[in-house]
Structures are given as C-alpha cells and as structure tokens.
Amino acid sequence: xxxxxxxxxxxxxxxxxxxxxxxxxxxxxxxxxxxxxxxxxxxxxxxxxxxxxxxxxxxxxxxxxxxxxxxxxxxxxxxxxxxxxxxxxxxxxxxxxxxxxxxxxxxxxxxxxxxxxxxxxxxxxxxxxxxxxxxxxxxxxxxxxxxxxxxxxxxxxxxxxxxxxxxxxxx
Amino acid sequence: xxxxxxxxxxxxxxxxxxxxxxxxxxxxxxxxxxxxxxxxxxxxxxxxxxxxxxxxxxxxxxxxxxxxxxxxxxxxxxxxxxxxxxxxxxxxxxxxxxxxxxxxxxxxxxxxxxxxxxxxxxxxxxxxxxxxxxxxxxxxxxxxxxxxxxxxxxxxxxxxxxxxxxxxxxxxxxxxxxxxxxxxxxxxxxxxxxxxxxxxxxxxxxxxxxxxxxxxxxxxxxxxxxxxxxxxxxxxxxxxxxxxxxxxxxxxxxxxxxxxxxxxxxxxxxxxxxxxxxxxxxxxxxxxxxxxxxxxxxxxxxxxxxxxxxxxxxxxxxxxxxxxxxxxxxxxxxxxxxxxxxxxxxxxxxxxxxxxxxxxxxxxxxxxxxxxxxxxxxxxxxxxxxxxxxxxxxxxxxxxxxxxxxxxxxxxxxxxxxxxxxxxxxxxxxxxxxxxxx
Numbered sequence: 001x002x003x004x005x006x007x008x009x010x011x012x013x014x015x016x017x018x019x020x021x022x023x024x025x026x027x028x029x030x031x032x033x034x035x036x037x038x039x040x041x042x043x044x045x046x047x048x049x050x051x052x053x054x055x056x057x058x059x060x061x062x063x064x065x066x067x068x069x070x071x072x073x074x075x076x077x078x079x080x081x082x083x084x085x086x087x088x089x090x091x092x093x094x095x096x097x098x099x100x101x102x103x104x105x106x107x108x109x110x111x112x113x114x115x116x117x118x119x120x121x122x123x124x125x126x127x128x129x130x131x132x133x134x135x136x137x138x139x140x141x142x143x144x145x146x147x148x149x150x151x152x153x154x155x156x157x158x159x160x161x162x163x164x165x166x167x168x169x170x171x
Numbered sequence: 172x173x174x175x176x177x178x179x180x181x182x183x184x185x186x187x188x189x190x191x192x193x194x195x196x197x198x199x200x201x202x203x204x205x206x207x208x209x210x211x212x213x214x215x216x217x218x219x220x221x222x223x224x225x226x227x228x229x230x231x232x233x234x235x236x237x238x239x240x241x242x243x244x245x246x247x248x249x250x251x252x253x254x255x256x257x258x259x260x261x262x263x264x265x266x267x268x269x270x271x272x273x274x275x276x277x278x279x280x281x282x283x284x285x286x287x288x289x290x291x292x293x294x295x296x297x298x299x300x301x302x303x304x305x306x307x308x309x310x311x312x313x314x315x316x317x318x319x320x321x322x323x324x325x326x327x328x329x330x331x332x333x334x335x336x337x338x339x340x341x342x343x344x345x346x347x348x349x350x351x352x353x354x355x356x357x358x359x360x361x362x363x364x365x366x367x368x369x370x371x372x373x374x375x376x377x378x379x380x381x382x383x384x385x386x387x388x389x390x391x392x393x394x395x396x397x398x399x400x401x402x403x404x405x406x407x408x409x410x411x412x413x414x415x416x417x418x419x420x421x422x423x424x425x426x427x428x429x430x431x432x433x434x435x436x437x438x439x440x441x442x443x444x445x446x447x448x449x450x451x452x453x454x455x456x457x458x459x460x461x462x463x464x465x466x467x468x469x470x471x472x473x474x475x476x477x478x479x480x481x482x483x484x485x486x487x488x489x490x491x492x493x494x495x496x497x498x499x500x501x502x503x504x505x506x507x508x509x510x511x512x513x514x515x516x517x518x519x520x521x522x523x524x525x526x527x528x529x530x531x532x533x534x535x536x537x538x539x540x541x542x543x544x545x546x547x548x549x550x551x552x553x554x555x556x557x558x559x560x561x562x563x564x565x566x567x568x569x570x571x572x573x574x575x576x577x578x579x580x581x582x583x584x585x586x587x588x589x590x591x592x593x594x595x596x597x598x599x600x601x602x603x604x605x606x607x608x609x
Contacts, residue, residue, distance in 0.1 A: 045536075047365065047366060047368055049273055049274060049366050050271075050272050050273040050274075051272045051273065051274060051275050052272045052275045052277075055272075055275060060365045060366050061365070062364055062365030062526075063364065063365030063366050063367075063368060064365075064526075064530055065368060065530070065534060065535060065536050066530065066536050067526065067527055067530040067531075068527075068530075068531070069527075071482055072482065072527065072531050075400075075402065075482060075531065075538070076531075076538065078400055079396045079400070079538055082395075082396045082399055082400065084394075084395040084396040084399060084542075085396055085538075085541075085542070086393065086541075086542040086545045086546065087541035087542050087544070087545040088541075160273070161369060161370060161371060161506070162370045162371070162535065163370070163371050164370065164371075164372075164535070165370070165371075165372035165373060165374065165544040165545070165547075165548050166372075166535055166536070166540065166541040166544045166545065167535045167536040167541070168536070168541040168545075
C-alpha cells in the first residue's frame, strides 16, 4: 500500500471510472471506450507460463496476448466497425465483473495505480457454454482536465491455457 | 453427392479417399471423426518427424520445455554438454509425470512418487534403496527415460517416434529452400521472441495445416477488413498473383503471394535486406525478393507465415514471422501454439515493431487469427454432422496447371498462387500414412 493513502472521494471516483469503463465495453460502445483512454495508453496482457514453483517469473517478460497502444487499439475498433469482423458476428455478449478495486498514489501527481480483479463472462451465439476469464489487473488511471482516463491496462489471465478459440473481446 | 454406406470399413474408406484425392475430391468426414483421429495417432504421428521446439527456447544447459508428438508428452531438454534430447515425460518405474511445468531449468529430474532420478539427458542415475531393494538385479542403464529420436534444421528441433523412419533431411526433401526464408532472414539466424501463446480450440489440426500450405484463396474474404481499411498491402483483384510450390510425395507446401507494385523485400529494414542477400542463395533471393506473403506448412502440423502489416493505411508496413504448431488433442479438437520469430541480430526497434504487428494480426487476440478460428471451428462442427459422412469437398483448382519451367527453386511450382495443387499433395501424403504406405 502507498504511504499516503488515497482519500475516500478520490478512491470512490476511481472506482466509478473503472465501472463505467467496463460498462462501455459490455455495451459495445467502443468509441466511448476509446475516449476513456489517454493518448499514451499501454494496453498489455502478458502470457502466463507454467513453471516450477520457485521460478523467477511465471508471466513472460516478452510474450504478450495483447501488446497495444493507442494506434493499434484504434485499428482493433475500426475493424469491429466494419462488416467483416467475422469473429464478432454475431457479437460476443460480455459482462465484466470488476471487484476488489484498490487505488494507490502513482508515480506522477495526477496518476493512481489501481489494482482490481476482473471476471469476464463471454457467450457467443446459441452456444450454452460460456467462456470464463479471470484476470488480475494493475492499471494506471490519470486525472485530466476532461476527467479520468485510463493510461495503462495491464491484465494477467489466471489461466495458462485459455479455453476459447479466440480472444476477439477487450479485457 | 457421393454417398457411401455407413458400414464401410475404415480401410476401404482410406483407399477410396486416396483415389478421390487424385481426382480432386476429399471427404468432409476426415476433419472430425474419432476413427480417423485414432488412425492418425497410430499411423501418422508415430512415423512422421514432428516439430518439438526452437533451439532458442532452451538456450542454456538444463533448459527444458515439455511438448507433444501425437498424444505423447515429451521433455525436450538441453543437457550439460549442450546437446538436445527428447524423452517421454514418464518415470520408467511406475509412470509418474517427471516434469509438470511447461518449461524450466534442471540438471536432473526426480520423480515425486518413489524418487527415481534421471539426468536431463534421460539417463537413470538415482534409485532409492538400490542395494537393499533390488539386490543387484536392476541395471540403471536399462531403465533410462524412453528416448525419442531428435534432429534439427536451422534451429528447428524435430522428433520422430519411428527408429526406422528416414532422416529429417530426406523427410524435408528440399523444403529447406523455403524454410530458409523464415529461419535465415538475418545473418545470425532467428530466435523466438518469447514462449508461445497457446490455446485450445474445437478445430481439426488439418484445417490449419491446409490453410497455411498456401490458402491465398481465403484471404480477401476471411480477412477482408484488412483490405477494406488498407492495412494489408494487397487487393482482391491482384491477390491471386504468385506461386504455389509443393514438394511432391512429401506433403510440404508453400504459397508465395506477389503484389504488382510491391518493392523487393518490402517491409524489411534495409540492413536486414543486405543481410538476406548474403545469407540466402541467389535462387532464394530471386524467389523471395518478389514475395509479399509467404505461407507454408511442413507436413504434418508445423506452419510458418511471413507478411508485412501496416498500421498506416496504404503503407507497406513491417514484416513479421510467425511459426505455429497444431497439436491434435481429440477428433475436431486441438491445441494451438503460436510463436513470433525475430532475426537474432536485428535492432531492438525492429524486433519490437515486428512483435507488435504479430500480436495485432496473430495469436489468440490477433485480428487475422480471430477470424480464421471462427471459420475453422464452424468447418469442424459441420464435418461432425452425420449427413456429411459420404460428402466430399472439391479440390479441383489448378488440376491441369503444369509446373512453371522458369521457376528457380525446388519442388512443383504452379501459378496462380490461388490453387489447390499444394492441398492435393498434402492430402495425398496424409492418406499414404493412413493406408500404412508411408
């Protein structure tokens, strides 16, 4: 925990921002979602690797499932806006359950490090079997003149071998 | 519609399939069927050379990864002298798993059941209560881990369960010429950017092998978004240009897609192009300098793709290389492994850019890969329907295309790039194995 705890109003505002960000994704308001990101956003999901108990790392330092910045996230959203994003036709129904939100002061005065758990329920078409993803998120949010923005998303899946034929959703 | 009786024996079905391939027909059933899957385990994966790992995944003594050939789980380890071994991941004493992790580093493997201990080369060195219990009857040299033959080409380590199978060089049969594009596009060779992204999909492994053996036909439709938004340097009208090359009788194939105004080696940094002109032969340079997309499969289940991807519409963009392994885990079900290969000596900047382009296009969140798997799972689902058990697919594109006599590389090269010739060669080899004649 940070030495100077985040005051209750700030913590509450950050939590609300996290919930609204998740809501934009679940409602497929992708342009609204992009507007919640800073221009220098880093959006990463490191690859989990099963190694011996005392190994130095179990999240790969180099391999990523998502390795995006503002430009590549724009490409992903533009793609979803075409009629040819077959992986999302019909679209996935997602529900992001964001819990255990903890905010600490960040490296810059207007930034906060936010830890949260994220559980994503994803169903496709008429399949009765959903894909379930549990993630640990270590994000950075920034207070700007225009409101709160996501400056970094770092999300690690709690499963090494993900049981879904693709990841055409955002996390 | 060509319907066959349900009671037809598997052997008769295989024979009919072999004959059908010659006339450009292939049975839908092959893509999702328990009996076909079982026959593949017994006759195909037990005899072919299968990809295990890239040497750069296990660079140091003691480094290991666990991988599969068919349903066999193997430890692929570099021993204390630098030599690479593959052994069955099973204790010889009572069958427990030796390595439960996907990767690691160890000089020895110790079984957690009764404590038998092996060197990372597979040699048995430790047996608790050896003297008291076995009274001199157990010879350690007779009870090492079950060894699997290994051989390598340019950093690719392959294993083969059949001691009688021809050597890897002969198995590749000239396809090395094409593999060099992926493995020698820099003077220092290539390395993996990191551990592979891997995931489970309800897809038959063969659909992926086929697609990467040069299915240029699907690209303008399945990946239309890339053409539509200008992020992929080709267009629907010119996409059929280029060569499809197959190694007859071996099953390997590659598609070499061209672009009409595409600059030689477009999408590579200049210093890397200079290196390629040294690392590749003049014939290879002639073939590859014109290539925009190179997509190839090593029979049975290893594939490569090199293509440029642009983040600026209309620009050529940056080239990346992906290597993928399709590990069958059941009828119509597989585990996909996807790596990004980068030139070992390239600048960090290029490696980073190439990796970013790779993750945007491939891997489980990749925008090209997402759509491929959407199509492939649906094909697999369809192949499992009882009504299609007697139905064939048409593999008749390019039935009469003669090999291009001017083509400077080995193999059977035909134009255009959009062609089924590679696929007939692939399925013909697959059927030879299933018939027990390979």
